[in-house]
Amino acid sequence: MDWLGLHFFTELPADGQVLLNCSHNPVLVILAYLVACAGSFATLDMAERVRHVDLPAARKRWCWVGALCLAGGIWAMHFIGMLALQLPIETHYDLPTTLLSLLFAAVASWLAMNTLSQPKLPLWRYLLASVWIGLGICTMHYVGMAALRSQATAYYQPDLFGLSIAIAISASLVALLLSRYLSDGSGMLHQLLKYSASLLLGGGIVAMHFTGMWALKLVMPAAGTPSMPVDDNPLQLGLTIAVIALLIIGSSISAALADKKLQHKEQDLLRVNTLLSQLDQARVALQQVAHYDALTNLINRRGFNQLFAEKLIEKTVQGGMLAVMFLDIDHFKRINDSLGHDAGDELLKVLAHHIKGSTRSHEDVVARFGGDEFCILISLREREEARLMAHRIMNKMKEPIELAGRRMVMTTSIGISVFPDDGTTSEELLKHADLALYQSKESGRNSLHFFNANLKNTACLELQLEEELRNALRSEAGLTLYYQPIYDLNQHKVSKLEALVRWQHPLHGLLAPDRFISIAEANGLIAELDNWVLRKACQDLAALSRHGFAELSIAVNCSALNLAREALPGEIADALQSAGVAPQRLELEVTENALMGNIETTVNLLRQIRSLGVSLSLDDFGTGYSSLAYLKRLPLNTLKIDRSFIQDMHQSTQDKEIVQAIIVMAHTLHLNVVTEGVENVQQYEFLAKHGCDFIQGYLLGQAVPVQELSAAIAEIEQRLRTAAGLSPSTAAGDTGGSGSQDPVPDTPGRHAGASTVRPIH
Structure with a gap:
């Protein structure tokens, strides 16, 4: 079988002269091995990079870079290995054929990287890919050998030729499997495994090359006179090719490392942005929790105080009136005691809706302070507006409510204080509205009262007492x-x-x-x-x-x-x-x-x-x-x-x-x-x-x-x-009185002792 002037299955001519004194330059052999290891490492690194890139365009780009690194490494190893061959005859290389071998190396490398860039494949797919890749590498090798020009004719031993193909396929399969295994690791152990795998794969590639060289037999014509070899310094050429290949491979690895760091930074930025977004969401949620009541969705005491302070500043600067209305649901505790707290919560939702619906949605602030206590802040032009709104709320509250299979009617007591008549600070106005609410409760509930100075005096007196x-x-x-x-x-x-x-x-x-x-x-x-x-x-x-x-x-x-x-x-x-x-x-x-x-x-x-x-x-x-x-x-x-x-x-x-x-x-x-x-x-x-x-x-x-x-x-x-018509008699016992004084009149209607149970209303 002859291909490109190469004889794979042709017997050696009987009258030919086999060149036996062929040798290899050890420096170039070692250099070829190092280039093969560098190319293997670049291949494994690029395959890992491809799998960790998110964008399809970037994945495709790194796939091509990896293919070029692998092709350059294999081809450079092959060419340096050929330069390491020292023959006793004059030799040179055909440039087009040499470049053609590089093309086959590129095709095999692209096929390898394309396979590695895919998601996990079944074993038979790796076997099939390794066959094609191995054949491509062998084709690259033997096309490169065909570029050798000399007086001798190249013959190959079939068994060693087949062994070189098997080594190429096996090395390709091992590379594919190792790359898949090393794709998801990290840390020092992962890097050591990658270095070890690169040395192993480099050895496999070099073994394939030198097995092919071992199969080579150069036969001189019987009547020919060997020409003397020309000293064209193959060591210098080999070093030049090795340096160029290593620079390309090193630059690619450095670019991959830089891109990996850049991607990590981008991922860190994405995580930071995600965290910032989550923090914003958490801040909004905390704002909701901190300023709104979870049950009724009304603002709570904290949120009310903040809005109240802003409204006070506004009214102080621009002028105007504010009314603070405290509302307390009458006898609400009986609902919790009789129907349970769940029913009480449902009732509070309905009542909160009633209160909110009775106010001016854009101007008034409705808050739940806790339990069955609500507070409303409204802007006024005159005090009577507060009274009208309070009556509107009280009438709305009297609408029957269906709850737990019962139809019930609730009432509310309301206390009102007005800015600036009843105070100029939020603390004063809230305290005075609470005093007015207390008066509403004292007067029988289901009523409203405005604050007046007597209430404050009474409260101060009560505190003093x-x-x-x-x-x-x-x-x-x-x-x-x-x-x-x-x-x-x-x-x-x-x-x-x-x-x-x-x-x-x-x-x-x-x-x-x-x-x-x-x-x-x-x-x-x-x-x-x-x-x-x-x-x-x-x-x-x-x-x-x-x-x-x-x-x-x-x-x-x-x-x-x-x-x-x-x-x-x-x-x-x-x-x-x-x-x-x-x-x-x-x-x-x-x-x-x-x-x-x-x-x-x-x-x-x-x-x-x-x-x-x-x-x-x-x-x-x-x-x-x-x-x-x-x-x-x-x-x-x-x-x-x-x-x-x-x-x-x-x-x-x-x-x-x-x-x-x-x-x-x-x-x-x-x-x-x-x-x-x-x-x-x-x-x-x-x-x-x-x-x-x-x-x-x-x-x-x-x-x-x-x-x-x-x-x-x-x-x-x-x-x-x-x-009674009885005879008077002295009362039993000695009269131990100690003088007389005006008796202290007992309060009519209340013969109570130290602990009367009737409230003073």
Whole structure:
């Protein structure tokens, strides 16, 4: 087989002369190996670069660069290897044929890079590609060998020729597989593996070349005379080609490295831009969270304060009025308690929509401050605009709402303050609107009030009284007890006293309970005040016993807030023990409304108190919401009929019948009956006639301090015995009064002790 003057399967001529004294320049052989390794490294590096480039155009560009590096490396190795061949005859190379070999190297290299640039391929695709690449490299080699011109004829041993093809195909397959394996690595180990793979592939390429050279047999014609070789310095030419090839390969690798760094910087910039975008989104989200209410999507307190400050600056500079409206949903807690917090949240969304829909969308600011509290900021030309908007909101709120299968109507209380009349700072205006809201609640809810200076004065006074009451409790100075007698209609004597707390204020004089009890309840002082009254009453009862009133008992009022405290029975027992008073001489008074707050807990607590031996009295009976079903469960001893049934009894037959019915019912339940508010003899006679057990009121006298009790009791017993037609007798016990003073009138309609449960509204 002859191709380009090469004989692959032709036997050597019998008359020819085989050149046996051929050798290779070791320097050029090593140089060829280094060029092959450099080309292999460039191929692996370019293949890795191609896979890590995102843009198709850049991927194609680096694919061509890699193909040129591989082609140049293989061809330069081949040419340097040919220059390393030292023959005893004159040789030279045909330029067109040499360039043709370079073209085959380029085609094989492009095929290799094109295969490496594809996504992961099945093994058979790599096998097929390695066959074509190996054949291309072999073609490049043998075309390059055909460029050799000399007197000798080139013959090739078939077995070594086939082995060179197998080596080329195997080296190509190994290169493809190694490149795929090394494509996704990084770090020092990855680089070491790449260097090792380059040395291995370079060795494979050199092995293919020199296997092909080993297969070469140069035969001189029998009659020919060998021409002497010309010293054209192949070492210098080989070094020149190697330097040029290495410069091209090195430049390509440097360009790839620079592009890789540039791409990393671009990726870093993209990551930075992504992070900045995410930060912007997070900032917007935080802004939303920081300034908007998640439930209703209204602005929250923080956002409202910011807008409020801006509006104040604007109105201060340009002039104009602002109104701040505080809204509180009436009895909203009952929704959460009865239907649950999820239903409460749904209701808040609806109410927020109602409020927002009642305002001017572009001019007014609507905020939710938390819970069921909303705030509106509106620009005004005159104060009446705020009133009209408040009425519009209140009317909108009264529209029926379907919630949890129920149809309900909600109302709201509103407080309004106006800039600049009611303040010039946001803190002042918000505080004053809150005071006006409090007034709306105090006046029965479902109403609106504007701020006025009296509210501020009242609030300041309340704060001052709170501080002074706290100090009075701490120092036990100023607080005292007054006692109102309770007359036993059966035994015709005073058998009980009701303890009523008073506060001798240094500026305001003697204050009745209705002036400071609500302050104590609102500020967490009621438990301490109740405990002080309880201990003081037990101490006074012990002192009365030592002065001859050993059969008297004392009734002490208990706050509704105290009925929720598990420590109450222990405090009662401790007060009795400290004073040395029998439990049977103490009576605890509670109101109907206090009992109905949490009936199960209250009943258990009252049973514990009752087990101490202390009597229990239901105060203000008939004004609350207790039913007979609840009444029979309570461990009571006494019912106290409220004064409201007694005041107009002489004019109202109905009131008389109610009082009679209560007395009969109480006796049926084995309870004693005390009637409050008895002020005249006609009431006294009616109650005595119909079986009432005890009476209490101005007919007996007003509440007096403990020092005046002896004289007061004696006078009451003498007067009522005379009125009943009985012989007067001296009241039991020595009158231990310490002089007389004007009695302190008890507040009509409120016979409350240290812890009344009726709010002062």
